[in-house]
Amino acid sequence: MFGISREINKSRAWNKLNKYARKMQKVEMADMFAHDKKRVSRFSLDLDNMHLDYSKNLIDSKAMLYLLALANKADLKNKIEQMFNGAKINSTEKRAVLHTALRNRDNHPIYVDGQDVMPEINRVLGKIKDFSEAVRLGTFTGHTGKKLTNIVNIGIGGSDLGPKMAVEALRRYHLKDMNFYFISNIDGTACAEVLNKLDPETTLFIVCSKTFTTVETLTNAKTCRKWLIDSLGEPAVAKHFVAVSTNAAEVEKFGINVDNMFEFWDFVGGRYSMWSAIGLIIAIAAGYDNFEKMLDGAHAMDEHFRYADLASNMPVILALLSIWYVNFFGIRNHVIVPYDQYLSLLPAYLQQLVMESNGKSVDMNNNFITYQTSPVIFGGAGTDVQHSFFQLLHQGTSFVPCDFIIPAISHNEIGNHHEILLANILAQSEALMKGKTTAQAAEELKAKGLSSKEIADLKRYKTFKGNRPSNTIIFKKIDAYALGELVALYEHKTFVEGVIWNINSFDQMGVELGKQLALKILPELQGEANPEAHDASTNSLIALIKNLRK
Ligand code: F6P
Numbered sequence: 001m002f003g004i005s006r007e008i009n010k011s012r013a014w015n016k017l018n019k020y021a022r023k024m025q026k027v028e029m030a031d032m033f034a035h036d037k038k039r040v041s042r043f044s045l046d047l048d049n050m051h052l053d054y055s056k057n058l059i060d061s062k063a064m065l066y067l068l069a070l071a072n073k074a075d076l077k078n079k080i081e082q083m084f085n086g087a088k089i090n091s092t093e094k095r096a097v098l099h100t101a102l103r104n105r106d107n108h109p110i111y112v113d114g115q116d117v118m119p120e121i122n123r124v125l126g127k128i129k130d131f132s133e134a135v136r137l138g139t140f141t142g143h144t145g146k147k148l149t150n151i152v153n154i155g156i157g158g159s160d161l162g163p164k165m166a167v168e169a170l171r172r173y174h175l176k177d178m179n180f181y182f183i184s185n186i187d188g189t190a191c192a193e194v195l196n197k198l199d200p201e202t203t204l205f206i207v208c209s210k211t212f213t214t215v216e217t218l219t220n221a222k223t224c225r226k227w228l229i230d231s232l233g234e235p236a237v238a239k240h241f242v243a244v245s246t247n248a249a250e251v252e253k254f255g256i257n258v259d260n261m262f263e264f265w266d267f268v269g270g271r272y273s274m275w276s277a278i279g280l281i282i283a284i285a286a287g288y289d290n291f292e293k294m295l296d297g298a299h300a301m302d303e304h305f306r307y308a309d310l311a312s313n314m315p316v317i318l319a320l321l322s323i324w325y326v327n328f329f330g331i332r333n334h335v336i337v338p339y340d341q342y343l344s345l346l347p348a349y350l351q352q353l354v355m356e357s358n359g360k361s362v363d364m365n366n367n368f369i370t371y372q373t374s375p376v377i378f379g380g381a382g383t384d385v386q387h388s389f390f391q392l393l394h395q396g397t398s399f400v401p402c403d404f405i406i407p408a409i410s411h412n413e414i415g416n417h418h419e420i421l422l423a424n425i426l427a428q429s430e431a432l433m434k435g436k437t438t439a440q441a442a443e444e445l446k447a448k449g450l451s452s453k454e455i456a457d458l459k460r461y462k463t464f465k466g467n468r469p470s471n472t473i474i475f476k477k478i479d480a481y482a483l484g485e486l487v488a489l490y491e492h493k494t495f496v497e498g499v500i501w502n503i504n505s506f507d508q509m510g511v512e513l514g515k516q517l518a519l520k521i522l523p524e525l526q527g528e529a530n531p532e533a534h535d536a537s538t539n540s541l542i543a544l545i546k547n548l549r550k
Contacts, residue, residue, distance in 0.1 A: 007363070007502075008371075009370060011070070014070060017070060020328075021328035029057075030467075042055070043055035047304050048300060052317070053471065057401075057471070058467070064317075068310055068320070076499055083097050083098075084100055086117070090507060093507050098112065099275055102268065104121070104299065106299075131280070143238075143239045148240075152181045152198070152205045152206065155207070155217050155278070156185075157352060158278070159208035159270060159273065162273060166286075167182075172411045180285050183220045188223075200240070203240060205240060210268075211247055211250075212245045212247040212250035271356055275295060279294075297481035297486075299488075315493040319493045319500070320500075323500055331401065332375055334376070335389075335403070336350055337381070337404055338382070353490060354490070358494060360510075371501070374497070382406075382425060383424045394464050399468040401468075401471075403470070404470055405474075408474055409476060410477075425472070435465050435467065438463045530542065530543040530546065
């Protein structure tokens, strides 16, 4: 059995944490820094060129020990091994979870149902290499012999967010004569706005869908197919459409030759699939060498996660900190702020990774859960978001733990832009921790020459409570290797949280109900009669929309 037999919140480890958190809720981080000169080195970790400083958290050595005891209680070490070894830990779908096999760079055999998965993985990697290079070199051309310079990924969720985020992150490595587009939304505008820019003769569509049954993706793909055929005729499809899927039968049914299909497997979850052929557009955009470097970076993180002690294990530490705040401080949000324009899509990517994985309320033993699971993840690129939601981070009624991410060196060292960016990230984590007392605020106002009345009126508004936690992750530079490490870090963090919460992080049944209802509502919107079978609000909204569309 993969899950924990007893409810984790009834364990001694949980109780100890509960008690200790009450104590830590009264502690000031600044005091802990003052009393412990080694705090930074005690609460920092390094892997290659990646540095994690988690010293600005409401923790001390005892809190970390108790959190590690909770991880042990959840049998984390064994669970990690089970995942890497191909055990069927996705219990509801009876599947192995082997995105790590996709970047198993030392190529040791990994067995699922007695079969080594590596030869197939390597075969598809070879196919990705050959095809991406042929497209980049222009030796694989469109139907009329022109180079395919516009590459369009059609997919949604895990078949969109990962590749889109990575293509953007590696923009610096793109070939200058190529452009990359993503169509995900069923909203016709998404399709229309991309197609309006394109020339069919130079456009390659990559239809990405694990299941090849997702309505949005198939509808968008059909529209794009028609657009192509209207201009170049049916035979052009073979040169302008490829598919990435686990479902060869559906790919063929759609009209894409299976020779033009890149396989992946049901042991790769959608939100964990950018390392598979779902990442084909990454290899075309940034080059296969960079795609491999991304796999190498992820592999380095895999090895660290698998073999480092839990106490010095980056994903484990980040997960334990998250659990500390969610379950023992009652915090429901977590914010991720990359200070790097190229990583601007990382928060959106992590929203799916984290919330689709751990937004669950039934445990591995089929019980409704009585403790909190995934926090809400949000974020955006710094410094932009400093001018939007940071107000709440600094002065909202409760705190939101932050992850700050930045490269020390920018790909675009223009003037002093990057130093200003660096100064901002450091200032934000310092401000969140230190805050500003009312006395300090009053002092500042006095120095500005305000009257006593004005100072009394304003000083509270200018107060920052501080003591708000954050992690800082610094890279030397964001290249493909660093990107691989970073994404794998969050994948494993998410896994560890799931293990401790005793949930299956690898299914996503919560997305089904809305899909079913949409299928029911569609013909009702198209038909004459107004439906009465829904709740009063839905019935009336359907009627109103039909009226407006007349
Ligand atoms: O809606 C949820 C989901 O199943 C995701 O988990 C997945 O990434 C996405 O839809 C797309 O699925 P597919 O790749 O099968 O089209």
